[in-house]
Amino acid sequence: xxxxxxxxxxRLIGVWEPSNKKVKVKIDKISGKYYxxxxxxxxxxxPDTGKPKTDKNNPDxxxxxxxxxxxxxxxDFVYKGDDEWADGTIYDPQNGSTYxxxxxxxxxxxxxxxxxxxxxxxxxxxxxxxxVIKR
Amino acid sequence: MKTLGHILLGIFCISxxxxxxxxxxxxxxxxxxxxxxxxxxxxxxxATADFKIQDLLPEGVDIEQLSSAKIKSIIVRPESESxxxxxxxxxLLSSPEEDMNQFAFxxxxxxxxxxxxxxxxxxxxxxxxxxxxxxxVIDFNLKEDWYExxxxxxxxxxxLTITK
Numbered sequence: 001x002x003x004x005x006x007x008x009x010x011r012l013i014g015v016w017e018p019s020n021k022k023v024k025v026k027i028d029k030i031s032g033k034y035y036x037x038x039x040x041x042x043x044x045x046x047p048d049t050g051k052p053k054t055d056k057n058n059p060d061x062x063x064x065x066x067x068x069x070x071x072x073x074x075x076d077f078v079y080k081g082d083d084e085w086a087d088g089t090i091y092d093p094q095n096g097s098t099y100x101x102x103x104x105x106x107x108x109x110x111x112x113x114x115x116x117x118x119x120x121x122x123x124x125x126x127x128x129x130x131x132v133i134k135r
Numbered sequence: 136m137k138t139l140g141h142i143l144l145g146i147f148c149i150s151x152x153x154x155x156x157x158x159x160x161x162x163x164x165x166x167x168x169x170x171x172x173x174x175x176x177x178x179x180x181x182a183t184a185d186f187k188i189q190d191l192l193p194e195g196v197d198i199e200q201l202s203s204a205k206i207k208s209i210i211v212r213p214e215s216e217s218x219x220x221x222x223x224x225x226x227l228l229s230s231p232e233e234d235m236n237q238f239a240f241x242x243x244x245x246x247x248x249x250x251x252x253x254x255x256x257x258x259x260x261x262x263x264x265x266x267x268x269x270x271x272v273i274d275f276n277l278k279e280d281w282y283e284x285x286x287x288x289x290x291x292x293x294x295l296t297i298t299k
Binding site for chain 2: 026028030031032033035037038039040052054060061062063065066067069070071072075076089
């Protein structure tokens with residue numbers, strides 16, 4: 001796992017917050033690709049059970065007790081140049097769906113994350129903010 | 136003459152079927168060490184280990200001959216006995232050409248040895264093993280800070296079959 005930011009694509013590495021502020025996602029690099037795992041949840045416990053939230057919508061029933069804290073919701077992103085990472089996926093734990101995804105660094109502390117099925121045109125973009133502001 | 140022809144045809148068919156039917160291969164326990172570089176802070180951290188499944192196969196067997204692959208079990212053991220408590224484990228597998236996939240997890244593991252719950256759907260594993268190398272990823276949720284590197288001893292039990 002790379003800890004130093006010595007390649008242009010490594011600007012993606014850090015902790016980011018989606019616009020709904022429900023989670024914080026740490027993006028790291030493993031074997032040359034970028035991955036984001038949930039490191040913080042605004043509501044860590046399931047209101048129904050009082051226990052830590054799990055991936056209860058996972059399509060594979062045998063994995064539904066996997067803790068959401070630590071879940072890798074961004075996977076397999078490759079840096080394409082021009083502040084864009086592609087070929088990856090984003091997972092929505094609220095419905096258990098996985099979407100194709102493209103990430104664009106708008107500025108050092110802002111990401112456009114576009115999830116889509118099939119064609120990029122028919123997708124939805126969310127704005128994520130870096131947690132530690134770089135000056 | 137006709138009967139002899141039928142017998143020869145039968146032998147030929149049997150030999151074809153026996154050559155193409157999947158055969159299990161024994162590779163024993165696969166032991167690897169996964170390392171997370173410290174310092175590590177409370178919450179989710181990651182240890183990784185690279186390996187090549189080809190190195191485990193018996194001599195003369197090529198990864199391209201693999202016809203099925205499954206992980207039967209994975210046991211994770213922190214090397215340091217004084218290491219802080221781990222609240223959960225999630226393990227994933229990736230390779231250069233394939234997407235990363237989760238294959239096991241465990242909540243509230245025993246402090247010394249954890250036998251993880253394995254995914255039912257492991258259809259992605261065969262393509263990963265046919266890739267040039269594999270990466271094991273262990274995400275673990277630490278209860279307390281730890282200021283050193285963290286090393287896991289990992290034992291994987293594979294269920295592999297090959298077609299000649």
